[in-house]
Amino acid sequence: MDIIAKNITHTYNEGSPFSSAALKGVDLTIREGEFFGIIGHTGSGKSTFVQHLNALIRVYTAEKKYNPKKDKNTEKPVLQIGEFDLTDKKCDFNALRAKVGMVFQYPEYQLFAETVFEDVVFGLRNFAKEKPTKEAEEAAVQQAIEIVGLDYADVKDKSPFDLSGGQKRRVAIAGVIVTHPEILVLDEPAAGLDPIGKREIMELLHKLHRDWCRTIIVVSHDMDEISENCSRVAVFSEGKVFKCCTPQELFRHSEELEALGLDIPLTAKVQRALAERGVEIETDFTRDDFIAKVSALFRKKTDKGDDGSCGKM
Amino acid sequence: MRKDVAFGQYYPVDSFVHRTDPRTKLLFLIAYIVALFCCKTGWGMALCALGLLTVILLAKLPLKLVVRSVRGVVFLLVFTGILNLFFYRGEGEALISWKFIHIYKEGIFYTIYLMSRLFLLVMSSAVLTLTTTPIALTDGLESLLTPLKYIRFPVHELALIMSIALRFIPTLMDETERIINAQKARGADFESGNVFKRIKAIIPILIPLLISAFRRAEELGDAMDARCYSGSSIRTKYKKLRFTYRDVCAFFFMAILMTGVFLFNSYGAALSALCVQGWNALLGLFGAV
Ligand SMILES: Nc1ncnc2c1ncn2[C@@H]1O[C@H](COP(=O)(O)OP(=O)(O)OP(=O)(O)O)[C@@H](O)[C@H]1O
Ligand SMILES: [Mg+2]
Numbered sequence: 001m002d003i004i005a006k007n008i009t010h011t012y013n014e015g016s017p018f019s020s021a022a023l024k025g026v027d028l029t030i031r032e033g034e035f036f037g038i039i040g041h042t043g044s045g046k047s048t049f050v051q052h053l054n055a056l057i058r059v060y061t062a063e064k065k066y067n068p069k070k071d072k073n074t075e076k077p078v079l080q081i082g083e084f085d086l087t088d089k090k091c092d093f094n095a096l097r098a099k100v101g102m103v104f105q106y107p108e109y110q111l112f113a114e115t116v117f118e119d120v121v122f123g124l125r126n127f128a129k130e131k132p133t134k135e136a137e138e139a140a141v142q143q144a145i146e147i148v149g150l151d152y153a154d155v156k157d158k159s160p161f162d163l164s165g166g167q168k169r170r171v172a173i174a175g176v177i178v179t180h181p182e183i184l185v186l187d188e189p190a191a192g193l194d195p196i197g198k199r200e201i202m203e204l205l206h207k208l209h210r211d212w213c214r215t216i217i218v219v220s221h222d223m224d225e226i227s228e229n230c231s232r233v234a235v236f237s238e239g240k241v242f243k244c245c246t247p248q249e250l251f252r253h254s255e256e257l258e259a260l261g262l263d264i265p266l267t268a269k270v271q272r273a274l275a276e277r278g279v280e281i282e283t284d285f286t287r288d289d290f291i292a293k294v295s296a297l298f299r300k301k302t303d304k305g306d307d308g309s310c311g312k313m
Numbered sequence: 314m315r316k317d318v319a320f321g322q323y324y325p326v327d328s329f330v331h332r333t334d335p336r337t338k339l340l341f342l343i344a345y346i347v348a349l350f351c352c353k354t355g356w357g358m359a360l361c362a363l364g365l366l367t368v369i370l371l372a373k374l375p376l377k378l379v380v381r382s383v384r385g386v387v388f389l390l391v392f393t394g395i396l397n398l399f400f401y402r403g404e405g406e407a408l409i410s411w412k413f414i415h416i417y418k419e420g421i422f423y424t425i426y427l428m429s430r431l432f433l434l435v436m437s438s439a440v441l442t443l444t445t446t447p448i449a450l451t452d453g454l455e456s457l458l459t460p461l462k463y464i465r466f467p468v469h470e471l472a473l474i475m476s477i478a479l480r481f482i483p484t485l486m487d488e489t490e491r492i493i494n495a496q497k498a499r500g501a502d503f504e505s506g507n508v509f510k511r512i513k514a515i516i517p518i519l520i521p522l523l524i525s526a527f528r529r530a531e532e533l534g535d536a537m538d539a540r541c542y543s544g545s546s547i548r549t550k551y552k553k554l555r556f557t558y559r560d561v562c563a564f565f566f567m568a569i570l571m572t573g574v575f576l577f578n579s580y581g582a583a584l585s586a587l588c589v590q591g592w593n594a595l596l597g598l599f600g601a602v
Contacts, residue, residue: 017325098500110492110517111521122499123500126499179500
């Protein structure tokens with residue numbers, strides 16, 4: 001399922017003194033099968049945008065209508081996900097939500113059931129057309145819990161509140177993916193975890209991308225994560241898409257990102273520092289590729305035998 | 314979601330009323346309510362309404378916002394009104410009698426009275442919270458209750474509890490919205506089904522909300538402990554409350570309003586009679602022409 005968004009605008013608390021325009025015309029196309037990254041500084045509208053993707057924020061509501069006379073210079077918004085037209089009020093939002101899974105920031109705060117099993121099965125039961133058999137339920141839950149890297153037999157009867165923070169987050173993710181969504185959206189899935197926890201979550205996302213969900217969309221503040229994992233990135237700024245391209249292209253022009261107040265990955269920093277010293281490295285900014293390129297360069301120099309120039313490099 | 318809580322939300326503009334001392338505003342509200350309940354004539358009620366309108370205009374509040382504050386209790390008000398209308402026993406003939414329902418002329422008057430009284434009451438309280446930040450409000454309340462300290466009443470603690478509760482309302486509302494969204498994304502359905510089904514559907518919201526409320530409470534307690542917070546008497550205030558000319562103005566305004574209400578109570582009937590007489594005289598005059 002492709003996602004096509006055009007001209008999405010959203011204002012919180014419209015018409016009150018607290019109103020704040022979060023999205024000011026977002027155009028974005030995400031193809032099926034992508035591992036898509038969304039970055040941008042705090043308050044740039046990333047979370048607001050991704051909440052549109054499973055209709056938690058509607059394009060049209062009773063108060064918010066498209067008025068071709070009034071909004072003359074803005075075009076009609078479009079939000080199409082596969083066969084679902086989200087601008088249509090009659091769209092089956094529940095069916096959509098079964099297809100588009102959404103993991104919120106700090107998803108562990110949404111756990112509520114007495115046991116891990118009950119919590120994970122919640123979504124499955126909600127979306128089921130007819131009540132699934134006990135065996136089918138158990139099989140699905142077991143699969144989901146195992147793919148997020150937990151021991152099914154060990155945790156299924158435990159209270160979710162007795163688990164560690166990282167485990168809770170995995171249970172929460174399992175509770176979303178248990179319905180086999182085609183698109184999985186994650187809002188800062190690694191926030192608040194230690195470096196190892198972060199890496200594990202990213203590995204989990206790769207695993208999910210390989211054999212569970214066709215498309216993954218991840219909102220992140222961690223540029224290293226983005227450069228390592230994503231096939232394409234959108235940069236949000238002030239409620240608009242500032243740029244949408246591959247990470248290689250994005251980090252090649254890292255000054256632009258810094259002008260927006262965003263960080264750049266470590267590899268890009270080192271590459272720039274080297275460039276200032278006259279050593280150009282052509283890399284795609286992933287860690288492995290960067291190390292390979294640098295060590296190749298290093299080897300070339302030492303092979304030539306003039307070990308004195310290494311220091312200047 | 315947030316739109317529903319117009320009642321009690323601070324409306325941030327700069328105005329005469331906003332800058333008035335919260336203690337004055339609290340006393341003003343109490344006096345106003347007393348005036349509302351003492352008032353026995355339509356004249357007095359009209360005066361009270363006029364007074365409130367003046368305050369609203371002075372406070373630069375949109376009238377719509379103040380009226381909207383009644384929305385939450387409108388059902389209650391109408392219900393009370395209807396009960397009154399049906400069961401008020403007046404003297405003389407009932408206008409309408411049907412089974413156990415009798416509507417009297419006095420009943421109609423009384424109901425109109427009661428309704429306007431209650432509407433003005435709710436709106437005036439709304440004006441207070443719309444023009445006063447929760448912090449200022451609790452400060453004012455604490456200051457007003459200071460005399461109770463002499464009988465060992467924990468005024469400061471009470472004010473602290475109030476301000477914390479007020480402070481956390483928006484936070485918890487945000488939290489609720491987030492949890493609702495998260496459960497909706499997992500296919501939870503809060504809108505359909507019978508009452509029992511809906512009550513059951515609330516559990517996935519309520520439990521995470523309670524847990525996060527307890528977590529927040531604990532964190533706040535720890536943070537206060539870490540800074541050695543204590544409500545002892547040596548605490549000073551960053552913003553001291555001070556009476557200014559505004560408060561004097563407010564005081565006179567209230568005094569005039571009260572006097573008016575009591576004068577109307579005593580001489581309202583005479584005034585009405587005078588009006589009727591005048592009206593008749595006027596009609597007669599026109600008739601003569
Ligand atoms: N529930 C809400 N009510 C009112 N305003 C909101 C709400 N949620 C977000 N906003 C406002 O909308 C804007 C965009 O917020 P959003 O949460 O989309 O940003 P974000 O890019 O996800 O930021 P972050 O990186 O901090 O998560 C912000 O200015 C914020 O103040
Ligand atoms: Mg966000």
